[in-house]
Amino acid sequence: MSGYLAVFVVVLIFVVIFQIAKASEYVSILKGEKKTRQQTNRVNGFLLIAFLVLGLIGVYLCHDSLQAKIITHAASEQGKGIDDMIKTTLIITGIVFVITQILLFWFAYKYQEKEGRQAFYFPHNNKLELIWTVIPAIALTILVAFGLRHWFRITSDAPKDAMVVEITGKQFNWLIRYPGKDGQLGRKDFKNINDANNPVGQDWDDQLNKDDYMATEMHLVVNKPVKLIIGSRDVIHDVGLSHFRLKMDAVPGIPTTLWFTPTTTTAQMREMTGNADFVYEISCDQMCGAGHYSMKANIVVETQAEYDAWAAKQVAQYAVAHPAPAAAPAAPAATTPAADSAHQEKVVAVNDAKH
Amino acid sequence: MSNEATLHSQEVIHGAHAHDHGHDDHEHHHEGGFISKYVFSLDHKTIAKQFLITGIIWAIIGAFFSVLFRLQLGFPDATFPWLESILGHWAKGGRITPEAYYALVTMHGTILVFFVLTAGLSGTFSNLLIPLQVGARDMASPLMNCMSYWAFFLASVVMMTSLFVQTGPASGGWTAYPPLSALGDASIGSKIGMDLWLISMALFVVSQLLGGLNYISTVLNMRTKGMTMTKMPLTIWSFFFTAVLGVLSFPVLLSGFILLLFDRHAGTSFYLSDLFVAGKALPNEGGSAILYQHLFWFLGHPEVYIIILPAMGMVSEILAVNSRKPIFGYLAMVGSMFAIVILAFLVWAHHMFVTGLNPFLGAFFVLLTLLIAVPSAIKVFNWLTTIWKGNLRFTPGMLFAIGFVSTFISGGLTGIWLGNSSIDIHLHDTYFVIAHFHIVMGVSAFFGTFAGVYHWFPKMFGRYLNSTLAYIHFWITLIGAYLIFWPMHYEGMAGMPRRYYDYSSWESFKQFTDLNHFISIVVIVVFAAQLLFVLNFFYSIFKGRKVTTTNPWGATTLEWTTPINPGHGNWIGEIPEVYRWPYDYSKNGKDFVPQTVPLSPDEEKEGH
Numbered sequence: 001m002s003g004y005l006a007v008f009v010v011v012l013i014f015v016v017i018f019q020i021a022k023a024s025e026y027v028s029i030l031k032g033e034k035k036t037r038q039q040t041n042r043v044n045g046f047l048l049i050a051f052l053v054l055g056l057i058g059v060y061l062c063h064d065s066l067q068a069k070i071i072t073h074a075a076s077e078q079g080k081g082i083d084d085m086i087k088t089t090l091i092i093t094g095i096v097f098v099i100t101q102i103l104l105f106w107f108a109y110k111y112q113e114k115e116g117r118q119a120f121y122f123p124h125n126n127k128l129e130l131i132w133t134v135i136p137a138i139a140l141t142i143l144v145a146f147g148l149r150h151w152f153r154i155t156s157d158a159p160k161d162a163m164v165v166e167i168t169g170k171q172f173n174w175l176i177r178y179p180g181k182d183g184q185l186g187r188k189d190f191k192n193i194n195d196a197n198n199p200v201g202q203d204w205d206d207q208l209n210k211d212d213y214m215a216t217e218m219h220l221v222v223n224k225p226v227k228l229i230i231g232s233r234d235v236i237h238d239v240g241l242s243h244f245r246l247k248m249d250a251v252p253g254i255p256t257t258l259w260f261t262p263t264t265t266t267a268q269m270r271e272m273t274g275n276a277d278f279v280y281e282i283s284c285d286q287m288c289g290a291g292h293y294s295m296k297a298n299i300v301v302e303t304q305a306e307y308d309a310w311a312a313k314q315v316a317q318y319a320v321a322h323p324a325p326a327a328a329p330a331a332p333a334a335t336t337p338a339a340d341s342a343h344q345e346k347v348v349a350v351n352d353a354k355h
Numbered sequence: 356m357s358n359e360a361t362l363h364s365q366e367v368i369h370g371a372h373a374h375d376h377g378h379d380d381h382e383h384h385h386e387g388g389f390i391s392k393y394v395f396s397l398d399h400k401t402i403a404k405q406f407l408i409t410g411i412i413w414a415i416i417g418a419f420f421s422v423l424f425r426l427q428l429g430f431p432d433a434t435f436p437w438l439e440s441i442l443g444h445w446a447k448g449g450r451i452t453p454e455a456y457y458a459l460v461t462m463h464g465t466i467l468v469f470f471v472l473t474a475g476l477s478g479t480f481s482n483l484l485i486p487l488q489v490g491a492r493d494m495a496s497p498l499m500n501c502m503s504y505w506a507f508f509l510a511s512v513v514m515m516t517s518l519f520v521q522t523g524p525a526s527g528g529w530t531a532y533p534p535l536s537a538l539g540d541a542s543i544g545s546k547i548g549m550d551l552w553l554i555s556m557a558l559f560v561v562s563q564l565l566g567g568l569n570y571i572s573t574v575l576n577m578r579t580k581g582m583t584m585t586k587m588p589l590t591i592w593s594f595f596f597t598a599v600l601g602v603l604s605f606p607v608l609l610s611g612f613i614l615l616l617f618d619r620h621a622g623t624s625f626y627l628s629d630l631f632v633a634g635k636a637l638p639n640e641g642g643s644a645i646l647y648q649h650l651f652w653f654l655g656h657p658e659v660y661i662i663i664l665p666a667m668g669m670v671s672e673i674l675a676v677n678s679r680k681p682i683f684g685y686l687a688m689v690g691s692m693f694a695i696v697i698l699a700f701l702v703w704a705h706h707m708f709v710t711g712l713n714p715f716l717g718a719f720f721v722l723l724t725l726l727i728a729v730p731s732a733i734k735v736f737n738w739l740t741t742i743w744k745g746n747l748r749f750t751p752g753m754l755f756a757i758g759f760v761s762t763f764i765s766g767g768l769t770g771i772w773l774g775n776s777s778i779d780i781h782l783h784d785t786y787f788v789i790a791h792f793h794i795v796m797g798v799s800a801f802f803g804t805f806a807g808v809y810h811w812f813p814k815m816f817g818r819y820l821n822s823t824l825a826y827i828h829f830w831i832t833l834i835g836a837y838l839i840f841w842p843m844h845y846e847g848m849a850g851m852p853r854r855y856y857d858y859s860s861w862e863s864f865k866q867f868t869d870l871n872h873f874i875s876i877v878v879i880v881v882f883a884a885q886l887l888f889v890l891n892f893f894y895s896i897f898k899g900r901k902v903t904t905t906n907p908w909g910a911t912t913l914e915w916t917t918p919i920n921p922g923h924g925n926w927i928g929e930i931p932e933v934y935r936w937p938y939d940y941s942k943n944g945k946d947f948v949p950q951t952v953p954l955s956p957d958e959e960k961e962g963h
Contacts, residue, residue, distance in 0.1 A: 003437055010883065018890065021823035025900060028822075037748065040822065044749035047830065048757070055837065066845035069866045082781050086848075089778060093768040100735060100764045107742045108757055111678070112749065119679040119941035120744035128740070129687050129733065136732040140725045143775060147725075148718050150777035155714035170631075171541065190629045191636045201631070233631045235535040235542075236644055238709065238784065242850020242863055245781040249710045251644050252534060253628030256711030281863045285784040285852045287528040289535060289542045290453040293855035 038113070045112035052105035056098070071243060073272060075264040075280070075301070079245030081150045088146055092139055154246075158259035162225035165218060167282075168200050169230075169237030169250040172291030174282060175199050176218050180211030180316060190233065190252075197321040200233070204318060213314040218282070218299045220262050221307045227259040237295065240285035243269070247285050262301045269301075395505070397497035398923040402504050403483035404815060407808070409504075409511060410475020411889060417466035420459045422882050427451045429875020431857050431868075445523065453856045454543050457526040460854060461544065462518065464529025465552070469559055470514070472662040472800045474507050477601075480665055480807050481570045481594040483815065487914035488588050490579025490931060492924045495572040499565050506562035510555045517551035525552035528854060530655065533626040533647050537618045540633035550619070553612050560609045563601050570598035579913070581933035585689075586950065588912050588937040589682060592689050593668025596696045597661050604657040604700070611650030618642070645710055652703035659796045660699045663763075664692060666803020667734060670756040672937075673806050674738055676910045677753035678745030679946060681938035684737045691730030691737075698727045708776040709783050717776050724774035731767050735760065746941070750908070751825035752810030758833045759802035765837075766795025769844065784854075787847020790840045798836040805829075808892070813907050817920040818899030824891040828884055835881035839874050846870065911949045912937045 028036035074083045111119075166177040166185055177200055179185045186209025192201035202209045220226050230239055232250040239258065240247045248258040270278045284295035302310070396402060423442075426435060427450070434449030445455035482500065486493055494500045517524040526544025527536040531552065539546040574595045578587070614625040618639075626647045627639035675682040682688060704712060704720040738760050747753065769791040772778050782788060805828075812820050851864045858864040858871070906915040913933070917925050931951040935958075939948040943957075 014883075014887065014890065017827065017887065018824070018894075021821045021827070021891075024823045025821055029900070040826070041747075041749050044754060044826065045747075048749075048754075051833070058837075059841070062842055062845070066842060066870070069870075070845060070849040071863075079781070082777055085775065085777050086772070086781075089772050089775065093771055097764065097768050100739065101761060103739050104742075104757065104760055104764070107739065107745075108747060108749075111742060111745045112747045114746065117746050118944070118946075119746040121681065121940070121942045122683060122740070122744065123681040123938065124684045124686070129684050129737075132736040133729060133733055136729050140728055140771070143771065144722055144725050147721055147775035147777045151714060151718065151721065151775075151780075154777060154780065155717075190631050193631045193636060195634070233629075235538070236532055240784075240850065240852055242781075242785075245850075247709050247780060247783060251711060252630050253640075254643065254645060254711060275862075277862055279862050281861060283850070283852050283861065283863070287457070287532070287535065287854045290457060290526075292457070293453065293857055294860065296861070 049109040076244035077261040082245040158227035159225045162227040166229040170233040172295040174297035176215045184208045214317045222265045225261045230256045238286035240283040265301045399482045406478030413470040420463040424459045425875040425878045429872045456856045458523045477665045491577035503565035510558035513555035522546040524548040560605045567598040567602040579930045589671040590668040593664045597664045600657045604654040608654035652706045656703040657699040662800045666800045669807040670759045673752045673756040677748045679940045680745040683740035691733045694730040708779045752806045754829045755802045755806035762799045785847035786843040790843035813902045820895045828888045831884035838877045
């Protein structure tokens with residue numbers, strides 16, 4: 001009922017506006033074309049300048065109220081570079097924005113039609129045109145130079161001592177694999193994938209795989225570079241790291257990499273933002289299907305000691321896939337209490353449930 | 356000569372009609388007359404109106420889809436029972452399902468980018484203005500022109516059909532990246548809906564090529580006596596460049612789509628490799644999902660210029676007419692459009708900075724992308740100088756042209772952010788991108804279209820649109836567009852990803868709930884204002900104030916030398932000859948001098 005009422009009210013408003021508009025057309029015919037034009041010109045000229053003033057105030061107010069909602073602290077070294085880049089670009093484009101918008105609306109207001117004034121015949125001026133070709137070109141060259149410096153820094157090879165973490169996208173969650181003690185990831189093949197106990201398709205014949213473990217959260221060490229090896233099992237996903245200011249696509253069949261150095265622990269961020277629930281989230285930033293919006297994994301940035309303690313508790317996926325007690329699986333599994341084993345199985349189970 | 360040929364063929368057609376009239380019964384002829392006059396018309400003006408009205412219908416649908424998904428974004432917890440009545444199981448319990456949400460988003464993009472801002476914008480105005488402004492009886496090939504529209508119509512029918520199939524329309528985004536778009540098991544929208552989408556788009560490309568080749572040959576061959584290339588209005592230059600862009604890039608898109616069809620149905624692996632979907636490993640190996648993106652964006656980037664160039668051309672013309680001043684820097688305007696056309700082909704990979712693209716290659720695309728800002732800046736400064744010291748008449752067309760310049764500046768500047776790969780790596784696929792391209796190519800292109808509609812409506816229908824409604828339409832749209840898209844930059848800076856159905860479970864993005872709420876309300880208001888325009892449009896076709904003079908805006912160009920309601924063939928008698936460029940406003944104390952007026956002895960001395 002209220003729905004019909006709403007529709008009725010909207011239609012009514014339309015009819016009223018329409019009738020007024022029609023009436024005003026008759027009035028304008030009565031008044032004469034010229035007089036009407038002068039009047040509407042004055043009204044619109046005023047509105048244009050009012051729009052400029054209120055618009056610029058609005059831009060300021062918008063900035064004021066939304067700025068705090070962006071977490072302004074970039075949590076990685078690379079992210080700081082990107083934030084600097086954004087600031088430089090903001091200053092340059094901001095100046096151009098304010099000047100050109102002021103000129104546009106000010107000119108429109110100032111040069112509105114007046115009785116007896118004639119427009120200035122000014123078809124071209126090479127000097128002016130040269131100026132506004134060269135100045136933007138210089139400004140853009142500066143931006144390109146700064147941008148590329150950051151770009152090459154970000155896309156350079158990861159430092160040798162960087163820790164390696166593999167992250168694989170699938171509809172609709174992330175599979176995170178650590179290389180384990182040997183620091184090297186084992187081979188994998190999509191044909192080995194088995195959602196029960198081998199979600200990324202590890203090749204169990206590869207010795208390097210024996211200590212690789214899967215995790216539901218990505219644990220990283222503060223101030224230690226990390227190199228992500230990014231892949232996908234099904235469609236294109238994207239590892240979105242908004243707080244670190246980075247992202248990289250996960251493309252099936254074509255592994256990509258991304259390295260960065262987290263500079264702020266999760267605990268520090270909680271303190272800084274005053275939000276006890278703060279958590280680094282990996283968002284999927286490439287449309288990947290109906291569950292795209294829910295494709296999330298968390299990152300914990302912690303100290304080396306915390307990280308070591310966490311890593312020690314992880315169970316190799318090999319052990320999960322080969323529960324036979326007699327075999328001699330990788331070292332951590334041998335010393336792992338039953339509880340952790342259960343935890344690890346829960347890891348895979350969780351993944352399955354999401355799938 | 357070509358003009359004479361067209362004219363001659365017209366006479367033949369008319370002769371044939373007369374013949375029919377003599378022999379067939381009256382009823383039959385009348386129907387045939389209606390069909391050849393309004394349906395399968397060869398008259399470029401009628402075809403232009405067909406494109407425009409089809410475009411308007413699509414725009415209403417596409418915009419309505421955005422209202423629906425904005426309801427979800429703005430009111431994620433609310434239920435709207437009426438949604439279930441119109442969408443059925445796609446909105447069970449009054450809340451749009453994720454599948455439906457993604458279908459709406461995808462269709463919104465496809466419809467607006469291709470069907471409205473490509474076909475509706477350049478289809479309408481290239482058809483209407485090229486023959487009228489270069490002084491031709493019709494297009495080089497009126498038949499091809501008619502086929503162009505009907506191919507578009509067929510594309511529309513197929514796309515519309517896809518909305519009603521059981522599994523729904525395509526839902527992998529308007530870019531339709533494989534493997535998502537290739538595998539029906541990966542997404543419900545990639546089943547039959549995707550096939551229909553691809554077929555529709557293939558027909559659309561056919562329509563664009565037929566239209567584009569025609570525009571190019573008309574501009575090159577059919578200009579009236581004296582109309583050298585440098586005497587053409589900037590509108591014609593912009594339509595010409597647009598057609599060149601389309602003809603060179605749409606085939607590449609089509610090839611990409613055909614390969615995708617093969618991957619879907621013929622078991623090929625152009626885009627597919629190493630996939631494990633729906634519980635089993637697929638046999639496809641060796642393909643590259645990134646290949647599709649190269650093919651797509653090779654059109655996809657020129658496409659944004661295909662959308663914006665006609666708007667730029669029309670805005671240049673309308674600013675000059677209503678400032679009563681020549682466009683400033685005519686040659687620079689042409690040159691900058693030419694530069695944009697060349698660069699448009701060399702920047703596509705800036706959509707792919709985060710795909711794992713070779714960073715060295717990426718660096719070139721950064722350079723070339725930011726280079727495009729130079730011709731864009733020239734255009735903006737030239738527009739500003741055009742209105743400087745003018746005598747401005749704020750007709751509705753003029754206001755929309757001013758609005759265009761404003762939004763083009765706002766949206767263009769954020770392009771400088773995104774074109775720089777080191778910033779893009781953070782902002783890619785966030786709301787910042789949505790804000791950027793909606794302002795610069797969505798809102799701006801619409802402003803250009805509206806400016807064109809308000810300005811040339813008298814030529815199309817011999818009547819005016821109601822100005823009061825036009826002013827209301829303009830102010831709500833301008834203010835609303837900024838209110839909707841400006842705050843989205845902030846969401847993007849926080850990294851908020853686009854194409855999310857719900858943000859409430861995200862610690863990083865849920866702080867924007869109130870803002871999304873606000874944006875959605877503004878969207879509804881702005882949508883209502885567009886309906887007001889639609890009402891004005893259709894009402895005024897039949898009941899608008901009549902145009903009483905052939906040249907209501909006091910413009911110099913040739914279309915205003917035709918009768919108020921020109922018939923097929925445009926001019927009665929000879930096509931007028933052109934002696935001067937189209938921007939002689941306020942020269943030597945005269946308000947304006949039409950292109951058809953010969954140069955005075957003084958002017959000849961100046962060396963025109």
